Amino acid sequence: MTNQKVYYGKDIEVMFNSEVCIHSGICVKGLPGVFDLSKRPWVNPDADTMEAIARHIDTCPSGALTYRRLDGEYSTKKEG
Template structure:
């Protein structure tokens, strides 16, 4: 299974390693959420969920996706 879930308080982020092209957009653009030196490397509570969602939407490969567990924060 190549898809892993990272669950936060209000938000869940999914990472599919088989789709990832390693462009680095996630870690360069939002290091407070995506940090390869930490475990887990995705901190779903590291920024407002709407900001994380907007950043994930820029993933060129579609390796990152998300789901709100409650109403989106603003």
Template sequence: MTNELKQYYGKKITVKFQPEKCIHSGVCVKGLPAVFNVSKRPWVEPDADAAEAIARHIGKCPSGALQYELLDGF
């Protein structure tokens, strides 16, 4: 395992993804399809919803593959 960390930068939030931790439960894409869309590249669009909503939803990720960082001032 490489512990690769992919980061997707938005104006108010950075979404972090560790692919090797992902168990493909689909919680992310089912809950916020405008933000998490595996048919698009990049598959994460951190400006497609409110940063707080994205942060709450990332908390539901069962594997911990998704994490976030709220940017200063928000």
């Protein structure tokens, strides 16, 4: 029942929950090549490195964006 979408990249999967997003705009300002609201889909997980995308998603203040690295190293910690 969550409003979560998954965007599949070759190295990383990015999950976005629109119900949680507080529209701070940090994602689109920080990595405009990956997060581009003028495009469909608006998330392109192959537009930057896995590390850069993971680091940037960690700055999402609401937890709306999460990720899973496909190398198995680590994923976003689930919010409690």
